[in-house]
Amino acid sequence: MHETHQGPCGSHSAGRALVIRIKKLGYFWPNNDRDCEQYSRRCDKCQRHAPSIHVPAETLSSISSPYPFMRWSMDIIGPMVSSGPKQFQYLLVLTDYFTKWIEAKPYQQTTELEVRKFIxxxxxxxxxxxxxxVTDNGSQFIARTFKDFCKKWNIRITYSTPRYPQGNGQAEATNKTLLSNLKKRLDARKHRWSEELAAVLWACRTTPTKATHETPFSLAYGLEAVIPTETSVPSLRRMQCPANVELNEEMLRDHLDLIDERRDQALIRIQNYQQAAARYYNSKVKHRRFHIGDMVLRKVQDYTKEPVQGNLGPIGKVPTSLPK
Structure with a gap:
C-alpha cells in the first residue's frame, strides 16, 4: 500500500482508487478495501493538501423578524473603485429582515464614528x-464606543462567526444584489458607482422579493411607490385618483386597512421560503463530531500563507488539539 500510494509512481490516490489500482496489479488480501481506505485517510500529506470540505456539518438555522424594522443586518462592501469627488471606496449597508428594505451610504473610510452616525x-x-x-466582527462593529452606543439605545448586537460569512446571510445576499445592479448600470464607468447608488436602492425597494412576493416599499408604507413606468404609460391610479379626491381617499383607506393582512401574508411566505431552503440545505448535511483533545488541522487562511509556497502550499497547518 505504501509503495502504491506514495512511492515513486504513487499519486496519493484515495481509498477506492487505491484498492482498484492494487487489484489491477494482481494483489489481494482479506479486508483490503478497509485497509486501503484507512491508510489513505491517515496519510499526512493527503490531509494537509486535500481540498476544503464544503458539505455542511450542521443543519440550517434561519433568522426571521415578526414585524418591520425590528432586526437589521449590517455589513461593509469594499474597497471598491474610487468614486466621486470625495473618492468613496466603501459602502455601508443595512437590510431589514422583514421588509428587505435596504439603507446604504458610500464612505471614504468606514470608521466607527461614521457607523454610529449612519445608524x-x-x-x-x-x-x-x-x-x-446582526453583523460581522469588523473593527468598527466591535469597538467599545459602538457597543456603548447600542447599549444606550437598548439595541442588541449579534456577531456572526469569524471567517464564516454565511452567518450573516441576509447581508451577503444584499451585497450580491447591490453589486450585480451596479455592474449592469455602470458598464465601463465603474468610478461612478456612488452616483448610481440612489437609483439602485430605489429599484431594490420597488422590486418584489422572492421571499415575500411583495416590494419592500409596500410592506413599509402600505402601498406601491409610483415608478416612471406609471408616468409614461399612465396606470389606473394615475388617471383617476389625482382628479377624484373621494376616490383617492377611499383607495388610501383600503390600502391602510389591508397593510396588516399583507404583512401577515408576507411573514407566512418568508417562513415557507425559509423552511423550503432549510429542507434543501439539510438534505446535504453530513454531521461531523469533535471532542475536546481531538487532533485537527487548522485551515491556512490567506493572511497566514507563506509567500514562497504560493499555490503549492498546504491547506492545513500543523495538527492542533481542540482546547477546552
Missing amino acids: WKDIICRHGLPFEI
Whole structure:
C-alpha cells in the first residue's frame, strides 16, 4: 500500500482508487478495501493538501423578524473603485429582515464614528429603534464606543462567526444584489458607482422579493411607490385618483386597512421560503463530531500563507488539539 500510494509512481490516490489500482496489479488480501481506505485517510500529506470540505456539518438555522424594522443586518462592501469627488471606496449597508428594505451610504473610510452616525440618522431617526443588529466582527462593529452606543439605545448586537460569512446571510445576499445592479448600470464607468447608488436602492425597494412576493416599499408604507413606468404609460391610479379626491381617499383607506393582512401574508411566505431552503440545505448535511483533545488541522487562511509556497502550499497547518 505504501509503495502504491506514495512511492515513486504513487499519486496519493484515495481509498477506492487505491484498492482498484492494487487489484489491477494482481494483489489481494482479506479486508483490503478497509485497509486501503484507512491508510489513505491517515496519510499526512493527503490531509494537509486535500481540498476544503464544503458539505455542511450542521443543519440550517434561519433568522426571521415578526414585524418591520425590528432586526437589521449590517455589513461593509469594499474597497471598491474610487468614486466621486470625495473618492468613496466603501459602502455601508443595512437590510431589514422583514421588509428587505435596504439603507446604504458610500464612505471614504468606514470608521466607527461614521457607523454610529449612519445608524442614528438613517435607521433610528427614519425607522425607529431596532431590537437587534446582526453583523460581522469588523473593527468598527466591535469597538467599545459602538457597543456603548447600542447599549444606550437598548439595541442588541449579534456577531456572526469569524471567517464564516454565511452567518450573516441576509447581508451577503444584499451585497450580491447591490453589486450585480451596479455592474449592469455602470458598464465601463465603474468610478461612478456612488452616483448610481440612489437609483439602485430605489429599484431594490420597488422590486418584489422572492421571499415575500411583495416590494419592500409596500410592506413599509402600505402601498406601491409610483415608478416612471406609471408616468409614461399612465396606470389606473394615475388617471383617476389625482382628479377624484373621494376616490383617492377611499383607495388610501383600503390600502391602510389591508397593510396588516399583507404583512401577515408576507411573514407566512418568508417562513415557507425559509423552511423550503432549510429542507434543501439539510438534505446535504453530513454531521461531523469533535471532542475536546481531538487532533485537527487548522485551515491556512490567506493572511497566514507563506509567500514562497504560493499555490503549492498546504491547506492545513500543523495538527492542533481542540482546547477546552
